[in-house]
Amino acid sequence: MATDDEGTDDPIDILLVEPNPGDSRLFEEQFTDAKLLNTIHTVSDGDEALAFLHQRGEFAEDPRPDIVLLEPQLPGKSGIEVLSELKNDPVLNEIPVVVLTSSDAGEQVVRSHGLEADTYLQKPVEPEDFVEFVRSVEDFWFAIVQKSAE
Template sequence: MAPDSKSEDKRVDILLVEPNPGDTRLFTESFKDAKLKNELYTVSDGDDALDMITQRGAYAETPQPDLILLEPKLPGKNGMDVLSELNNESALEGIPVVVLTSSDMGEDIVKSHELDADHYLQKPVEPEDFIRFVQEIEDLWFEIVQDTG
């Protein structure tokens, strides 16, 4: 069953929480190259991520994200702290979170903190693999919409 046309036409607001400027640039360029219908917002630490998700401070006018791509290793509040706050806040627990791991062990590390995300994806190592990676994210989004729609 394919997502309905309304879901396919809706712009998706994606929050990328990534401290590495090089990876952020690769994500941004790959999303543009893939021509996905979305708006990619980026922050580099857990405090800014939570401010944007809850629309406070400098992010009061920014839309609440439809999907969060979360790197667990962040300065300040780390990804585990962000995930914990999202899981404990009923108004936010409906936002799907994809934890970006750098190894096969990433999912185990998150779960060892007694936390769980909606999905786990291993970040690509090579720049040319980022386009395929963002297409995986788009496919994942359609799966989420289909499951909740």
């Protein structure tokens, strides 16, 4: 949830790019349980992610997301290719991207391609760890909102 200067809460649109349906479900449940005012849109591969971000095809009516949670290991077009396209597109490069890694090595792989995400968060392994993960995403979002308000 984002809070503007008047103190009103605006829902944020989150694009989750995650090929594992079980992880997607856990993400969605934890965001709902945390009672964050947001909408999570989930896609399972890089091609769908780009179609969503460019609002093409079946995603033409969907809003452009406020933040992208991106798993780098995707079927088809990789997360690295998605991140590259995002960072090189003047319309999309303002959208904060959180790369979801399973280890520190995942962050190094992304960086080895000369790309930089806005932040890297280690994806939880155990379901109970998703609560802390959701808080990390929320903290990152608030930091972005506060920084852009300055």
